[in-house]
Amino acid sequence: MANKDTLGSHSKDQRKYKTLLEISETISKDQDLFALFRRLAQVLPGIVQVDFLALLLFDPESQLIEDFIIQANVAGDIQGGKKWQLDAHPAGTVFQTQKAFLVADISQDHRYPEAFPLMQEDGVVALCVLPLTSSLRQVGSIVFASRQQGTYQESHLEFLHHVAKQVAVAVDNVLHHQELIRERDRLSLLLEVNNTVISSLDLRSLFEKISQSLRKNLQHGYTSLALHDPQSHRMRTHILDFPSGKGLLQEGLETEMDDTPAGQAFKENRPVVADVVALRGYQSDFIKVLKQEGIQAVCAIPLSSPNQIIGTLNVGSRKKHAFPKHEVTLLTQVATQIALAIDNALRFQEVNNLKNRLAKEKLYLEEEIRTEHNFEDIIGESVALKRVLQQLEIVAPTSSTVLILGETGTGKELIARALHQLSTRKERSFVKLNCAAIPTGLLESELFGHEKGAFTGAISQKVGRFELAHEGSIFLDEIGEISLELQSKLLRVLQEQEFERLGSTKTIKVDVRLIAATNRDLESMVGANQFRSDLYYRLNVFPITVPALRERPEDIPILVRYFTQRYASRMKKPIETIPQKTMDHLSQYHWPGNVRELENLIERAVILSQGSELVVDLGALKQTRQKSLPSNATLNSAERAHILKVLQDSKWVIGGPDGAAQRLGMKRTTLHSKMKKLNISRSL
Structure with a gap:
């Protein structure tokens, strides 16, 4: 008989150890407390009867204890979430005393007049409540409840204490994890707010x-x-x-x-x-x-x-x-x-108000050292150039797209920079890109950027020019060289102000003003299906045509003196005079390379000059002139001169049976377009 009792006790101990092992495995696999309590409700009845299992957590802020989880093995309408004063619930008493609470029949116990009647509604009779305490802190209490009287005895306490210790570790881990997440979110929010404040x-x-x-x-x-x-x-x-x-x-x-x-x-x-x-x-x-x-x-x-x-x-x-x-x-x-x-x-x-006041005070000094229209790098006093600068002042404060037209070397980039400096975006970036200088296959990456691995050779992420120009201006020179495929993507950026990097699906929104430039006839390219018409109309919102240097000959002496002084100062040469004969030749030359050609010629002349007088190789100038006679620039000049003569003969009457358009054999609108393109106006 004794052997049978010993075997039974040994078998019971094995079940306890097996149950504790299952609980430990459940805790190690998952930090979900609800899953843990569901598993506890399944395995504990093999050792001791458990009809209801509850977890109550202590809230240090409110000093209350709260029903966090209630798991039932029988039908019942028990709801969690209720908060209790510590002395109003046995779990609160156990939390304070850290001692086990056993009661055989709660109907005979009147210490908790609010909590016990609620339990009795679900048929609870016997209770065992144990503290949940980890090595770091007290976290709450665990409640084992039964519908049978006298279910929990002193003999059950050792096993249930082991269960409570394991549950305490699991609860403490979860609470600590939640605290870490909350701290991470707190720091993340503060960093986000800080970045917003400083930006x-x-x-x-x-x-x-x-x-x-x-x-x-x-x-x-x-x-x-x-x-x-x-x-x-x-x-x-x-x-x-x-x-x-x-x-x-x-x-x-x-x-x-x-x-x-x-x-x-x-x-x-x-x-x-x-x-x-x-x-x-x-x-x-x-x-x-x-x-x-x-x-x-x-x-x-x-x-x-x-x-x-x-x-x-x-x-x-x-x-x-x-x-x-x-x-x-x-x-x-x-x-x-x-x-x-x-x-x-x-x-x-306050600083901005002071800055505005100081800006007004120094306005007179700025006018003394700048040209008439306050464009520092644009030199000249001709009517044609002044007309361009007036157009700049009109369009600069807006965010409209500007298309700068003109021959190579006329200074289209200077016009673009001046446009940016006059705009409300002048404090932000001015980003430029020569579309003709970038291979077609790489141009899209230059404009919009790419992600790492987007294509062979993309070893890291690259930010595109449009992204760099956010809230500023982007200048696309030689825009007529962009491929048709890329033109559609450029059109989308202009219309939607958004794009995706190569290799990415994330849409990037930007606020960019586009300034484009070309020396090609985009309208003709549209007719030849070499340029998208919708992109052309989107670019041609406010066209500005930069006059060729031969169309403003009165500016040539000013530019010659400016470039001479600039390079002489840079090279520390004492050049003080320019021969009148040299100035006459330079003024009469038609300059197919425009201002760029003139600047290069003067730089070379300064290098060659040894005394105080500028020495220009006029023979080389004549040779260049002979080679450049068949150029498009000469044809444009001839067309301009012919239209001017007809306009003068017709006394500037454009329409009508004896108007200039009729004499030239073209529509009135076509003549207007050509006059605009060739900078022809009655003031000339």
Whole structure:
């Protein structure tokens, strides 16, 4: 008989060890507490009867213990989520005393008049409650419940204590993991807010981005910025972000200091959290509207700059019990950064006002050292050039696409740079790219960038020119050289302001102003199906034709003196005079290479000059002239001269039976187009 008892005891011990091993394996495989308790409810009845199994966790912030998980092996309507005072539930008592709690029949125990009746409704009779304590902290309590009287005895405690120790480790690991995630999210949010603060001085844009970050992390309903008005001593809603609202809340609403959590937070210089009950104590219209919008909890954080409290950051939630202590701490840190941003924005405004005043004061000096139209690098006083500069001043403040036309060497890049400097984008990048200098296969990568591995040789990610030019200007020279396939992608960027890098599906949005230039006849290329018509019309919003140097001969002496002085100074040569004969020859030459050819000639002349007089090889100039006679530039000049003569003969009457268009054998609109292209106007 003794042997049978020994064998039975040994078999029972084996079942206990096996059960503990299964629990340990479950914990090692998965950190899901719900899965763990489901497994516990399955394996424990093999050792001791368990009809209900519950996990209650202690909340240090509220000093309450909460039903976190309740697992039933029998039919019952037990719901978790209820919070208890520590002395109102046996799990709270066990948490405080760290001693086991056993009761054979709760109907005979009157220590917990609120908790026990709820258990009895589901048929609970016997209880065993044990503390959950890891090596680092006390986390809560575990409850074993049975519908049979006297289920739990002292003999069960050793085994159930082992179970509780393993559950405590699992719960502590999960809680620690959640804390790490929360800390990671907190640091991520603070970094995101910090990057936003340092990247923008526009308060509205900055606040909207910060609000989006908060909404992503806290899932709140609305955010507002209330600033204190020292004159009226009231709080005024300066900026409001409430994307899910009904539109009842409006910016600009003023409230008394005592009527809102914001006013209270400002006066007391501390965070104020008002739940659905506390909100009833505020009588302002603003709070009434908040309630109509469904907001049930508000957190107001003072905004403290180095010198003063300037207002409050206010966050509202549709949850009744929102804004636990760790969220308030996080919002306080965010509010510190917002206060710094507001202070920076105000200081920037002061600096900007001072900058504008200084700019006006030095305007006279700038006019003294610049040309008539304040274009530092564009030299000349001819009517044709002044007309171009006037067009620049008109179009520069807009964001419209500009197409710069003109022969090679006329200074199209200088015009593009001047356009950028006159625009509102002058503080941002001016990015240029010569489309003719890049092989067709690599041009798309240069424009839009590529990801690592997008094609053979793409060993790293590359940022394209459009991305570099975000909020600035991009200058595409020789745009007529772009392939038809790439033209369609360029058109999309112009229309949608978005593109994808090669090898990526992520859409990148940019704000870029395009300035294009070409020496080719794009209109003819469209007719020959060499250039997309839709792209041409998109580029040709505001065309500017840069005149050839032969069309503004009065500028040649000015340019000769400018380049002579520039290169003589650079080479430290004392050149002081330019022979009149040399100047006459240079002024009469037709310059097929335009300003670039003139600049190169003067640079070479400065190198060769040994004394104080500029020496130019005029023989080489004549040779160049003979070789360049058949060029397109000469044909353009002849066409311009012929049209001018006909216009003068017809007394500048363009239409009609005896008009210039009729005499030239072309439509009136065609003549207008050619006059525009060749810079012909009646003022000439």
